[in-house]
Amino acid sequence: xxxxxxxxxxxxxxxxxxxxxxxxxxxxxxxxxxxxxxxxxxxxxxxxxxxxxxxxxxxxxxxxxxxxxxxxxxxxxxxxxxxxxxxxxxxxxxxxxxxxxxxxxxxxxxxxxxxxxxxxxxxxxxxxxxxxxxxxxxxxxxxxxxxxxxxxxxxxxxxxxxxxxxxxxxxxxxxxxxxxxxxxxxxxxxxxxxxxxxxxxxxxxxxxx
Amino acid sequence: xxxxxxxxxxxxxxxxxxxxxxxxxxxxxxxxxxxxxxxxxxxxxxxxxxxxxxxxxxxxxxxxxxxxxxxxxxxxxxxxxxxxxxxxxxxx
Numbered sequence: 193x194x195x196x197x198x199x200x201x202x203x204x205x206x207x208x209x210x211x212x213x214x215x216x217x218x219x220x221x222x223x224x225x226x227x228x229x230x231x232x233x234x235x236x237x238x239x240x241x242x243x244x245x246x247x248x249x250x251x252x253x254x255x256x257x258x259x260x261x262x263x264x265x266x267x268x269x270x271x272x273x274x275x276x277x278x279x280x281x282x283x284x285x286x287x288x289x290x291x292x293x294x295x296x297x298x299x300x301x302x303x304x305x306x307x308x309x310x311x312x313x314x315x316x317x318x319x320x321x322x323x324x325x326x327x328x329x330x331x332x333x334x335x336x337x338x339x340x341x342x343x344x345x346x347x348x349x350x351x352x353x354x355x356x357x358x359x360x361x362x363x364x365x366x367x368x369x370x371x372x373x374x375x376x377x378x379x380x381x382x383x384x385x386x387x388x389x390x391x392x393x394x395x396x397x398x399x400x401x
Numbered sequence: 402x403x404x405x406x407x408x409x410x411x412x413x414x415x416x417x418x419x420x421x422x423x424x425x426x427x428x429x430x431x432x433x434x435x436x437x438x439x440x441x442x443x444x445x446x447x448x449x450x451x452x453x454x455x456x457x458x459x460x461x462x463x464x465x466x467x468x469x470x471x472x473x474x475x476x477x478x479x480x481x482x483x484x485x486x487x488x489x490x491x492x493x
Contacts, residue, residue: 387453
């Protein structure tokens with residue numbers, strides 16, 4: 193393997209990891225650790241969906257970083273670094289292949305809003321109380337973050353996976369569909385259920401007088 | 402009758418179920434128009450839409466716990482090993 197790029201190729205400037213990558217290629221250890229810190233959470237989440245335990249997911253991620261270091265010289269920046277990285281994790285997690293295939297139940301979570309909050313015609317009977325602008329500034333940000341985290345922890349696994357990959361890790365819907373082997377429509381249902389429940393969790397924290 | 406039923410305005414209960422498709426740009430144009438028409442005339446659904454956007458924004462501010470110093474050391478070690486291996490390959 194080699195850590196050095198044959199020459200500094202011009203890459204699309206859009207890749208947010210470009211600076212760190214250049215430093216890693218120059219042999220800088222701290223830059224590599226920074227790169228790991230930046231992506232490890234997403235990698236673990238992706239791996240965990242395809243293997244049977246967190247411990248195995250950790251191993252998959254570790255192996256993936258070895259593969260990244262081995263392959264870095266050949267990485268030409270046709271995709272972003274993260275897309276390339278996540279593909280490596282996914283391939284490894286899938287080939288580890290321990291996990292039995294679960295069926296994806298997408299319709300098991302009920303409506304987005306408690307149905308008793310609508311009248312017989314389907315109009316709001318108990319409408320959402322307005323949140324002040326930037327509730328994050330009004331409330332203690334820590335309290336809000338912990339409310340969100342416990343909301344996320346309380347979601348069914350698939351909803352949590354999709355919400356985290358989309359809204360925390362910032363993956364596109366295409367990336368999430370590919371990672372989870374689900375259709376766009378299923379992805380949206382899971383995202384919808386998960387986000388709706390998070391809004392309700394925040395409402396319980398913020399919207400009470 | 403059927404056509405009229407299809408064209409009737411959405412009610413609030415339907416709006417809260419369409420909202421993610423709306424935000425994802427996945428609603429067909431005619432449905433999107435009906436969605437927009439409802440929002441324009443319903444402050445509660447407008448508020449609900451704002452709250453969903455705010456929820457997404459706030460979720461995006463969550464971050465993973467940083468690497469522990471033990472993990473930093475472990476990945477640093479991995480990097481050094483690979484770098485040394487590479488250097489040996491070059492000499493050979």
